[in-house]
Structure formats: C-alpha cells, structure tokens
Amino acid sequence: MSGANRIAGKGRLTPAKTARFTYDGRILTGLEGDTVASALLANGIHLAGRSFKYHRPRGILTAGPEEPNALMDVSRDPSRKTPNVRATMQELYDGLTVSSQNRWPSLAFDIGGINNLFAPFFAAGFYYKTFMWPKAAWHKLYEPQIRKAAGLGVSPTQDDPDHYANRFAHCDVLVAGGGAAGIAAALAAAETGASVIIADERAEFGGALHFDTNVTIDGQDGYVWAQKTIARLKALPNVTVLPRTTVFGYYEHNFIGLAERVTDHMAKPAPHLPRERLWQVRAKRVVIATGAIERHMVFDGNDRPGVMLASAARTYLNHYGVAVGAKVGVYTAHDSAYEAAFDLKAAGVEIPVIVDSRDKPGEAVLAKARSMGINVLTGHAVLTTKGKLRVSAMVVARRGQKSGEKIAVDALIMSSGWTPSVHLFSQSRGKLAFDADNQRFLPGTYLEDCMSVGACNGTNGIQATIDEALGVGELLARAAGAEGKSTLSIAATQAFEWTGGMAGSAEGAGPDDTSAKAFVDFQHDVCAKDIRLAVREGMHSIEHVKRFTTNGMATDQGKTSNIHGLAIAAEALGKAMPEVGLTTFRAPYTPVTFGTLINHSRGPHFDPARKTPIHAWHEAQGADFENVGNWKRAWYYARPGEDMHQAVNRECKTVRSVAGLFDASTLGKIEVVGPDAAAFMNLMYTNSWDTLKPGRCRYGIMLREDGFVYDDGVVGRLAEDRFHVTTTTGGAPRVMHHMEDYLQTEFPHLKVWLTSTTEQWAVIAVQGPKAREIIAPLVEGIDLSNEAFPHMSVAEGKIAGVPTRLFRMTFAGELGFEINVPADYGQAVWEAIWEGAEPMGACAYGTETMHVLRAEKGYIIVGQDTDGTLTPDDAGLAWAVGKKKTDFVGIRGLKRPDLVRSGRKQLVGLKTKDPREVLEEGAQIVADPNQPKPMTMLGHVTSSYWSENCERSIAMAVVIDGRAKMGQTLYVPMADRVVAVEVCDAVFYDKEGGRING
Structure with missing residues (x-):
C-alpha cells in the first residue's frame, strides 16, 4: 500500500501498481491512476504552495480543474519543465518530478511570508495608490521589483523538445463533459446515427460519479455504468471519445476548441506521439454538460492547508482510497457536505462535528448523521482556524457570536453549495438568467445551436439529469440531420436528493471584521473585506470590483470565487445579485499551453516563408532577400565587389x-x-x-x-x-x-x-x-x-x-x-x-x-507613404476620386469637416540642401530647429533614397499644408545633426511622363 493515509478496500486504484515520484527533492510513492494531489495526500502532505500576494501556506482545495492553490512545476526530465500545472489534474507516473512554486528558499520556510505581516498595507487596490509617488521612483524602484515578484512559477529556459499536433473535425453533435449527463446525451445522439464527439478533461469519464457512490444507474454502481457505457460508445463507428480533453473555447458558428493531453500521463511516451493535440471542431449542434463547481465557505483562516472542499475529500476517499485526515471537521451550508462526512465516517475517519450555518438542514441528512453518531451544530459558524503549515483546530460558535469553542481537527471540509458551470455557455454569447430561489445563474437565452443539460443547467437529481440528457441528445442529433430515433430508457437512483443552490449571503459572505482573512479568491489573496473595501471606494459594478481587487482574474478564472465576490458586493451595496452584474467568462476554460496553440508554428515554421515561383532562380543568381510580410522577395543582386x-x-x-x-x-x-x-x-x-x-x-x-x-x-x-x-x-x-x-x-x-x-x-x-x-x-x-x-x-x-x-x-x-x-x-x-x-x-x-x-516618379506605397490618416487628396490623388459618383465606401467619411479643413498633412517631395545627404525614413520635420522643446512637428519623412538617375538624394514626406510650402526651407533633426530641406514636388524624374510610351 502506498501512503500512510491509504485506506484498505477504498478507492478504485490497484495497490500493487506503484509509481515513484519526487516532490521538492523527496522521493515518494503513489499508485498508478493517482493525481499528484491524491499521491501527496496519501503521503500525508497537505502543504502544496504559497499564495501569490501574502505568500501564505496553501493546501489542496479541490480535486479538479478549478484548483487555485496546488500549482506545480512538473518535469519528465530537465528539458521538459512545465510551470503552473494543477496537481489535481496531473496524473502520476513513475519518474515524475514535481516542485512547489512561489517560495524561497523552501516551501516550509518562505522568506516571502513576511508579506503576511504587512497585509494591512496590501489592501485591495494598494498598487493604484502606493506607487504613484515619487513619480521618478516608478521606473527605477517600483517597476523592477514588481516585475520580479509578478507571476506564478518560473518560465522554462530551454526550448521545448516535444511536438504537438492539430486536427480539424466536423460532427453532428459535440458533447462537452463526460459525467452522467454528457454520457447519456452522447448515447442518445449516437443511437440516431449522428456523428458524435464526446470530450472530458479527466482520464476517466464519470464526472461526479467519481465521488458519489450513492448513485445507481441501470442497476449498477454509477461509476461502473459510466465506464461500461463509454466502452460501448468507443465501439461505435460514429462516435469519437476523447478523454483527457478539455473543451476550452466556444466560438461563433459552433466552432469549438479542444485541448487533448496525449502523453502528459506517460513515463516514456513513444517518440511519434505528440505531447498535446489541438482539436478545432465545427459542430452542427453542441450539448453542454459541464456540471457544477462546489463553493467554499468564506471565513477567517479558510485557506490553511488541510481545509478543502467536501466533494474533493469525497473524491480522494472514494476514487483514490485516500483519507484527507484522521480527524476531519465539516463546515457547511449545504446538504451535500453531509454525504462526504458519512463516507469518511464509514471509512473509519473521525468526524468530531458537522457545523451547519443553516438553522434547518435537510431532515434526511440530519437523521443519517444521528444514526451514525455524528454531532451536528445547526445555526453555527466556524469563526477561524488554527495551525501553521496545516490546520490543527477550528473555533466554532453560534452564528453571530464573537467567541467560541476550539475543536481539534487535522482537516476541515466545507461546502456552501454548487455553482452551475456556465463558462462555455457564456463563451457562446448566451445570456444568463438568475435563479433567485437558489441564488445562482443558469443558461437563459441561447445564441448558438446548443443546449445545456444536467447540473450546469440547474437540473437536480440523477434521474431528472439523465432523462433531460437523453431527450436533448436525441433532439439535437435529429436537428443536425440524423434520421434515426433513440429508444433509450435509463433508470437511476441516489441516496440523497438535494437542491443545488447557494447559501444565503449571511452564511456565505464572510465576516465584517477587517482583521479577518476570509478568502474569496485563494490564488490572488482576495478577502471578503477587500470586496467590501472596493464597494466603499465607489466600485458599484462587479466588473469594476473585479479589477480593483483582482478577484477572479487568476489562472482558475474565478471558478470558486466569482459568485462569492458577487454576493458580498451585492450585500455591501444593498442590491440583488443580478443588479450588480456578473463578470464575463472568457476562453480558455482552463489554461492551454502555448505548445498546443502554436503547434508546428515555431522555429522556421513560426512565420512560414512564402516564396514566389521564381525564387529558385533568384537564389541561383545570388540575390539577397528581404521579408515583405511572409514573402521572401529578391532585394538586390550584388555582383562581385559590389555592396548593396x-x-x-x-x-x-x-x-x-x-x-x-x-x-x-x-x-x-x-x-x-x-x-x-x-x-x-x-x-x-x-x-x-x-x-x-x-x-x-x-x-x-x-x-x-x-x-x-x-x-x-x-x-x-x-x-x-x-x-x-x-x-x-x-x-x-x-x-x-x-x-x-x-x-x-x-x-x-x-x-x-x-x-x-x-x-x-x-x-x-x-x-x-x-x-x-x-x-x-x-x-x-x-x-x-x-x-x-x-x-x-x-x-x-x-x-x-x-x-x-x-x-x-x-x-x-x-x-x-x-x-x-x-x-x-x-x-x-x-x-x-x-x-x-x-x-x-x-x-x-x-x-x-x-x-x-x-520614388523618382512620385508613386506612393500604401502603408509606407500613408499611415492610415491620409485621404486621397492628402496623398495627392484627388484626381482618382470620381467627382460625379454619389456613393462608394468612404464617401461620407471624406465629407467630414476635419478631412476637408486646411492644415492637414499632405504628401510632398523633399530635396536636401546638400545633394549627398540622405534623410532617415521616419525622421521628424520642423520649421525652426532652434525652437524650445518640445518642438512643434510639421510631419515626417516617409521615403528617402539616393537616386543615381537624379544624381542626388530624394525624399517624400507628409507635411502640414505641404503643398502651400513649396520652395520653403524646413529642417529635419537627425541624431547628430540638423539637415535643411526644400519642399518640392514629389516627382523627381521625367515630370512630363513621356518615358512610359518608350
């Protein structure tokens, strides 16, 4: 058995299949199928990192992609290092090297932790006020230090030795999410004959069935049903099953971006395999089955290592066979945390108390708690936690009281409800609707050809979820053109059916105590008091609050923090949550590596060279080439002894x-x-x-x-x-x-x-x-x-x-x-x-x-002699504008007063007083080189050359009222001298134009 916290008989991993890995220099052992997070917890390690701003010790909060704390630097060998990998998603393999981040010299003793002592000076928005004075200190003092401290992890210094793949695909129905809802929708759609792609970010499909062992589907354990059904889908020729694949972006016209992790879980991947693969899919219809994300409780000390979400503790126990502690406290405002307590208790873990901030939890869970001998304190709150590098106790009091009882624990699990994962729906530009009864946002108005099913749609109960998914899967498949029908009927049961809402603002918003560190956003160290400060500072829109506090702006994109931040801001403003607004969910859903996005576009392929059909001849003649856009163009043909x-x-x-x-x-x-x-x-x-x-x-x-x-x-x-x-x-x-x-x-x-x-x-x-x-x-x-x-x-x-x-x-x-x-x-x-x-x-x-x-002929090059602010008249091309035309693109723009006024810049020619002097392109032009600084600029040089045919230098320029200045002398300040120039016509050679006729 690997790890002291493994519980015999629990979990779905095989005890005999071990894998050795290194964590911060320590050699540890886990099991094949572990994530880094589950392997660390199995070894009794909760400390997983340091926070961004205060460098506070942080532990593993979740068991999924929403993890804000446990970001690791992982490597297979010295040349393959990737920072900011979520420990909850990185699968363990033999030889993996893992390092914690954002600490020095060590994770246990981090010098940066001194920031925690100065926390009162680092309140929300402090950077907008602190670094404004003295002005001269910004570039010399503030900016270098801020840049040095910014960011999480250390970027790799070596070239990436791996290769990446890209695939384009079309399908009738794409299913985003592989929980019970996604699997049922894919099964129904596939039965109609439609082409189906189903993708899930985890190694195994099943979603919440990973932790919920109280669900039975078609007479068997829910997780077992999921694996058997996925195997059935894999066998169908019209279905593509993509595990380890995140649907990260939903774009216009049902264009979907997927990132598949192909070899990140392998100790020795085959050389021909890509590390990751980017899928670009155009789907006729999309089923969004992305589930829901559990929210934490907001209270002082809720960030200590050992404090985690109840569903995470349940996942580590039921799927990985790992107990998150020997004496686990529970703090909740939702029935689902009780199920985690029951599972832990049945596995032999001591549950000293369930602290429920509600006065009346569900009667079914209360009865079960009593039958199992678990003490439940309703109408109570956790005031704070104790412990340094891991939680050692929690202080519990009746809600509203300032002092309470200290209860020893070595882990604390929490839940304030569930947030439907509406990220992909929002990316599709759909409009959200607010469910006031459950204090949550749900999909409302759809703009793309998609439908949401299951928990992300606010659907409660396993049977209702599967029925909804089966109906939507068939409906969308037939809308995409499939002619078959689905006759599926799947029966499902679960021990407890609870509604997936949010705790009221009084329970979930956090204390008013300005000394309390009740964290809302763990990654950016945003506390409840920071949200309230933002409101006091005049931020009344949630978008302003977000930017003032940085709540929800980290790599987890506010998956656990956004709704809490909104609820606290709404409470402080005395408004309903919809009145304050909701921040925008943007792609990607979770971070995507540059390698996946760039793919083959690196090195010589980063900016592919386009060559003309005559390129080989130019090369044979010894031409030098210049890059014009992506084109390689012959620049000049130097003969022996000639320079350019x-x-x-x-x-x-x-x-x-x-x-x-x-x-x-x-x-x-x-x-x-x-x-x-x-x-x-x-x-x-x-x-x-x-x-x-x-x-x-x-x-x-x-x-x-x-x-x-x-x-x-x-x-x-x-x-x-x-x-x-x-x-x-x-x-x-x-x-x-x-x-x-x-x-x-x-x-x-x-x-x-x-x-x-x-x-x-x-x-x-x-x-x-x-x-x-x-x-x-x-x-x-x-x-x-x-x-x-x-x-x-x-x-x-x-x-x-x-x-x-x-x-x-x-x-x-x-x-x-x-x-x-x-x-x-x-x-x-x-x-x-x-x-x-x-x-x-x-x-x-x-x-x-x-x-x-x-240039000798005064012919312009758009983009060189124009800069996006010249009209045809400015460029001396008024003759090319049809005088009798009543309509063309830009005709109304040409009539704007500003475009017909005097004093506009006009294209003219310039002759240097010294014919041998060649001006610098881009050089500014002034009327008086001795005027005080800042000088008044009249224009700039657009083109400048030596003309062997004219036996002198020539130049073109845009100059204010240039045509009215013909014959005048202006000046061009150069780096080491001032050059006098005469404004002239832009045609320097063959003014009559007779040579075009031979």
Missing part, C-alpha cells in the same frame, strides 16, 4: 537606360466576377468603372469607411463581367476580407463572386526603353504597338507558348509590361525572357531598386 548601394545604383541606371526584369508575383490578385461586378467595383473604389472598357486598366484607390486610404492598385477589365484586381503585397488578405465583408453585409443583393488568385499567377515585370523589344519575340496573339496596345491596356494571349494576361503598365515610370502566367510556368517564362534580355544589357532588379524607381 552599388548594386542598387547599377540596377536603377540599367532599368532607365536599357530594361530590367522584376518579380512582382507577390502582388495581391483578386478576381471580381459576375453581372454586377462593375457596380460592386464602383462601390468599393473611389473612381468610376462603368466607363472602363474591356481590355483597359485603371489605377484605383480603396478607402475605409472613415475616408482614409486603405489600399491601391491597378485594375484590368477583362470582360463586361470580369475584373482582375491587383493590391499591394501586404494588403492582399485584408483587401479580400474588406471586399467580402461589404459584399456579405452591405451589398448582398449584388451578384458578384470574389476569388483570391495571388498564388495562381506568377508576375514578371519588364520595365525600360527596350521592354517591348525584349518580349516581342515571345508574345503570340497580341499586337504590342503603341496604337494597338497603349499604356494601361490588358490582353490575353501567349508568351513563350504559355497562356498569359499581359498588362501594359509600369511602377517605374518607363515603358513597361507586367506578364501574368500560371504559377507553374513562372520560372520557365522568366528564363525565356531573360535569355533575350541579358544580351541586350538588361538586368534583374530587386525591391530596393523598385522603391527608388517609383
């Missing part, structure tokens, strides 16, 4: 004198198709598209609703009902989303289909005086003459034998063509063009040269 600047200068000169090839495949490309395509384009862009004929192109500006520039690009009309839209490289996803959003929400009447084709087309830009001469021998079916194919034209034909969409356009201000070919042929066509271009003296050029060439 020399390479860019050569490329710029070559493009303007001969020609250059540029890989523009990363441009966003969207196909807009349908009879209403032109009408849709008219609404999405500022200029008109009705007048654009097939075979012609137009530059378009897209705005946000507020009138600011969102994106730009050239659009080619291929037919009356088809447009080829280009976007900026970085803007492709958001422009597609922008269009889809408006099409679905504002213009659903339009018959238009949108398709992202960015990856389908490789784009080769050939720019320069000899561009036509280079591609002409390869083009079939398109007349490339100026007359037949003028600037801003598009045609379909072939190039190098490959189908192409050929655009006559330029981003360099030269005669130019953009050749779109299917991506698979991108490199072959590039090589064919290069074969003719290289002998003519043309070059391949990269993004840096592209930036210089476009």
Whole structure:
C-alpha cells in the first residue's frame, strides 16, 4: 500500500501498481491512476504552495480543474519543465518530478511570508495608490521589483523538445463533459446515427460519479455504468471519445476548441506521439454538460492547508482510497457536505462535528448523521482556524457570536453549495438568467445551436439529469440531420436528493471584521473585506470590483470565487445579485499551453516563408532577400565587389537606360466576377468603372469607411463581367476580407463572386526603353504597338507558348509590361525572357531598386507613404476620386469637416540642401530647429533614397499644408545633426511622363 493515509478496500486504484515520484527533492510513492494531489495526500502532505500576494501556506482545495492553490512545476526530465500545472489534474507516473512554486528558499520556510505581516498595507487596490509617488521612483524602484515578484512559477529556459499536433473535425453533435449527463446525451445522439464527439478533461469519464457512490444507474454502481457505457460508445463507428480533453473555447458558428493531453500521463511516451493535440471542431449542434463547481465557505483562516472542499475529500476517499485526515471537521451550508462526512465516517475517519450555518438542514441528512453518531451544530459558524503549515483546530460558535469553542481537527471540509458551470455557455454569447430561489445563474437565452443539460443547467437529481440528457441528445442529433430515433430508457437512483443552490449571503459572505482573512479568491489573496473595501471606494459594478481587487482574474478564472465576490458586493451595496452584474467568462476554460496553440508554428515554421515561383532562380543568381510580410522577395543582386548601394545604383541606371526584369508575383490578385461586378467595383473604389472598357486598366484607390486610404492598385477589365484586381503585397488578405465583408453585409443583393488568385499567377515585370523589344519575340496573339496596345491596356494571349494576361503598365515610370502566367510556368517564362534580355544589357532588379524607381516618379506605397490618416487628396490623388459618383465606401467619411479643413498633412517631395545627404525614413520635420522643446512637428519623412538617375538624394514626406510650402526651407533633426530641406514636388524624374510610351 502506498501512503500512510491509504485506506484498505477504498478507492478504485490497484495497490500493487506503484509509481515513484519526487516532490521538492523527496522521493515518494503513489499508485498508478493517482493525481499528484491524491499521491501527496496519501503521503500525508497537505502543504502544496504559497499564495501569490501574502505568500501564505496553501493546501489542496479541490480535486479538479478549478484548483487555485496546488500549482506545480512538473518535469519528465530537465528539458521538459512545465510551470503552473494543477496537481489535481496531473496524473502520476513513475519518474515524475514535481516542485512547489512561489517560495524561497523552501516551501516550509518562505522568506516571502513576511508579506503576511504587512497585509494591512496590501489592501485591495494598494498598487493604484502606493506607487504613484515619487513619480521618478516608478521606473527605477517600483517597476523592477514588481516585475520580479509578478507571476506564478518560473518560465522554462530551454526550448521545448516535444511536438504537438492539430486536427480539424466536423460532427453532428459535440458533447462537452463526460459525467452522467454528457454520457447519456452522447448515447442518445449516437443511437440516431449522428456523428458524435464526446470530450472530458479527466482520464476517466464519470464526472461526479467519481465521488458519489450513492448513485445507481441501470442497476449498477454509477461509476461502473459510466465506464461500461463509454466502452460501448468507443465501439461505435460514429462516435469519437476523447478523454483527457478539455473543451476550452466556444466560438461563433459552433466552432469549438479542444485541448487533448496525449502523453502528459506517460513515463516514456513513444517518440511519434505528440505531447498535446489541438482539436478545432465545427459542430452542427453542441450539448453542454459541464456540471457544477462546489463553493467554499468564506471565513477567517479558510485557506490553511488541510481545509478543502467536501466533494474533493469525497473524491480522494472514494476514487483514490485516500483519507484527507484522521480527524476531519465539516463546515457547511449545504446538504451535500453531509454525504462526504458519512463516507469518511464509514471509512473509519473521525468526524468530531458537522457545523451547519443553516438553522434547518435537510431532515434526511440530519437523521443519517444521528444514526451514525455524528454531532451536528445547526445555526453555527466556524469563526477561524488554527495551525501553521496545516490546520490543527477550528473555533466554532453560534452564528453571530464573537467567541467560541476550539475543536481539534487535522482537516476541515466545507461546502456552501454548487455553482452551475456556465463558462462555455457564456463563451457562446448566451445570456444568463438568475435563479433567485437558489441564488445562482443558469443558461437563459441561447445564441448558438446548443443546449445545456444536467447540473450546469440547474437540473437536480440523477434521474431528472439523465432523462433531460437523453431527450436533448436525441433532439439535437435529429436537428443536425440524423434520421434515426433513440429508444433509450435509463433508470437511476441516489441516496440523497438535494437542491443545488447557494447559501444565503449571511452564511456565505464572510465576516465584517477587517482583521479577518476570509478568502474569496485563494490564488490572488482576495478577502471578503477587500470586496467590501472596493464597494466603499465607489466600485458599484462587479466588473469594476473585479479589477480593483483582482478577484477572479487568476489562472482558475474565478471558478470558486466569482459568485462569492458577487454576493458580498451585492450585500455591501444593498442590491440583488443580478443588479450588480456578473463578470464575463472568457476562453480558455482552463489554461492551454502555448505548445498546443502554436503547434508546428515555431522555429522556421513560426512565420512560414512564402516564396514566389521564381525564387529558385533568384537564389541561383545570388540575390539577397528581404521579408515583405511572409514573402521572401529578391532585394538586390550584388555582383562581385559590389555592396548593396552599388548594386542598387547599377540596377536603377540599367532599368532607365536599357530594361530590367522584376518579380512582382507577390502582388495581391483578386478576381471580381459576375453581372454586377462593375457596380460592386464602383462601390468599393473611389473612381468610376462603368466607363472602363474591356481590355483597359485603371489605377484605383480603396478607402475605409472613415475616408482614409486603405489600399491601391491597378485594375484590368477583362470582360463586361470580369475584373482582375491587383493590391499591394501586404494588403492582399485584408483587401479580400474588406471586399467580402461589404459584399456579405452591405451589398448582398449584388451578384458578384470574389476569388483570391495571388498564388495562381506568377508576375514578371519588364520595365525600360527596350521592354517591348525584349518580349516581342515571345508574345503570340497580341499586337504590342503603341496604337494597338497603349499604356494601361490588358490582353490575353501567349508568351513563350504559355497562356498569359499581359498588362501594359509600369511602377517605374518607363515603358513597361507586367506578364501574368500560371504559377507553374513562372520560372520557365522568366528564363525565356531573360535569355533575350541579358544580351541586350538588361538586368534583374530587386525591391530596393523598385522603391527608388517609383520614388523618382512620385508613386506612393500604401502603408509606407500613408499611415492610415491620409485621404486621397492628402496623398495627392484627388484626381482618382470620381467627382460625379454619389456613393462608394468612404464617401461620407471624406465629407467630414476635419478631412476637408486646411492644415492637414499632405504628401510632398523633399530635396536636401546638400545633394549627398540622405534623410532617415521616419525622421521628424520642423520649421525652426532652434525652437524650445518640445518642438512643434510639421510631419515626417516617409521615403528617402539616393537616386543615381537624379544624381542626388530624394525624399517624400507628409507635411502640414505641404503643398502651400513649396520652395520653403524646413529642417529635419537627425541624431547628430540638423539637415535643411526644400519642399518640392514629389516627382523627381521625367515630370512630363513621356518615358512610359518608350
């Protein structure tokens, strides 16, 4: 037998199957099937950690995922360390290493415990007041120390050696929770033929049947029935059973996130197995069967090790065979704690007294207590507890009295009722309803296709729970499209049927004594007096109380504390609980590891590189690459002996004198198709598209609703009902989303289909005086003459034998063509063009040269020369706004007084007085460099380059009233000098624009 507190004949574990583990350097023994918590209790260890703020000794409070105290650092080996693991959920295996947290130098003697002596100075909200003065001390004194003390546990310092998996799934019915209600619902749904996924966070299904041995289902022990039924479900081809799997998030349209712990319970997992698996499930219907969470009693000293929930003590006894003490006191305001006392008493544990704060408990439990010889004190309260590292006594008095009798105990179990677990329901955006009779919140108005069953729905009694679950399981399965019927009928009984409510505020709210440490939130050290202080400080909303006190903001997300905090605040305000409000339950239900969420997205896969179809050629030519979004783009092609600047200068000169090839495949490309395509384009862009004929192109500006520039690009009309839209490289996803959003929400009447084709087309830009001469021998079916194919034209034909969409356009201000070919042929066509271009003296050029060439012509890049606050007029693009258009996205925004006032920033050019001086991008611009600080900034530099073609530096900038300042001298303060600049036109090269015609 492992552990002195194991009781022979109790529990469901096999005594012969032992497992050795280490806890804070001590080698201990448990049983296979134990959790760390049950194994520690079996070894007589209650001390499990130190609290966050006061560093008070803390013990194991619960037996489930709501555990706030027993957070451990667990490891299989030095490279696999995970902090903040709940001891109640970590399964034991041979060789597991466990360490307590938030203490130094040891758990028994923690220097941080001195904080408990200064507790009066650490009242709720103290940080809002204490660290405000002197102001200069914040960064030097307060912040470093606060950051050092913040957090629970120590983050791993080594790379995670494990791998993780991800799976997408669809099902007719997903059942969240594997207690009696969840199992019954899954069984009924499966019988109809529906595809079913049932998930539960524990290793074994059964929920409350783990501890409730007084339940009989179908003539057998409830837990046995659960295991047999799960085995039956596993054998069905239409059912997926997921143990050790937490349904942590409920998102829109029945999208559910599940975290499966695949190997965390294994001593030596197979190398091919992932540590955890993320399930992303789209379910037609969802059954929420998440049960209820027992609440603690709020009284002075309720946080001492050895004080725990009654259901937890019952779980450790009936499932793990562990007695939480030899002399266990009971403090309750609910009948369910009596059952824990009865089970402990029957197992040979001494129960000196049951202290019941109510005057009239249930008659059935009172009679049973009398028959077992257990003393019951009704209308009494536990005033405080005694003991240092473990509870040694409790002080009991009649309710309302200030002194009482000291009763020796080595453990104290408590219950003030049960809180329906409505977290997933709330995450689904459902609206809660308040059950005044039982002082609890229940599911009210549903917004998703789901239903709640069992304790989380406020259903009382095992037979009522199963009947409800069977009905809902079949109902939702048939609503999801299943055609079969369920004929199930399951009979169930239980020894005691009690209503799952909450103790009234007088019993559960805690004492008014400001010296009492009656804890509401164990993890954040929030006491009842802190809640009352928040109310006195003016916090009248529970959301404000939560943030002022930090109640419910820890890793347990207030599972045991939220309702208590609300009840105390309501009592202090003299209001009903619904009037004060309820805090928001957000995903995840319990913490999810970064590994599970990130999955394969780490290292080189963290930000996957996108490569163009011509990437291999660029690599072979020795190109350096820059990251543009996720794309790898050729930056420049340095020849032997050249640095970056020399390479860019050569490329710029070559493009303007001969020609250059540029890989523009990363441009966003969207196909807009349908009879209403032109009408849709008219609404999405500022200029008109009705007048654009097939075979012609137009530059378009897209705005946000507020009138600011969102994106730009050239659009080619291929037919009356088809447009080829280009976007900026970085803007492709958001422009597609922008269009889809408006099409679905504002213009659903339009018959238009949108398709992202960015990856389908490789784009080769050939720019320069000899561009036509280079591609002409390869083009079939398109007349490339100026007359037949003028600037801003598009045609379909072939190039190098490959189908192409050929655009006559330029981003360099030269005669130019953009050749779109299917991506698979991108490199072959590039090589064919290069074969003719290289002998003519043309070059391949990269993004840096592209930036210089476009800046010479004053062409903007959205996102670089705009910052989300520029209108088309600010950017010098007023000509692109249709003057006769009556409607488009952003038209009302453009008419706002602030957007048409004088004094707005406008895009202009800058010339440095010294032509060799190149400005820093982002540098601020001022009128007088000698003005007192803080200076008045007029704008900033958006683009700045050395132009080999202009033989000087050039820059673009946004400047207040920039166009009115033409010819004026402004100043740019740099890190070590001030540079004088002249405001000029943004076009530096070929102002007349004649070069685009060759």
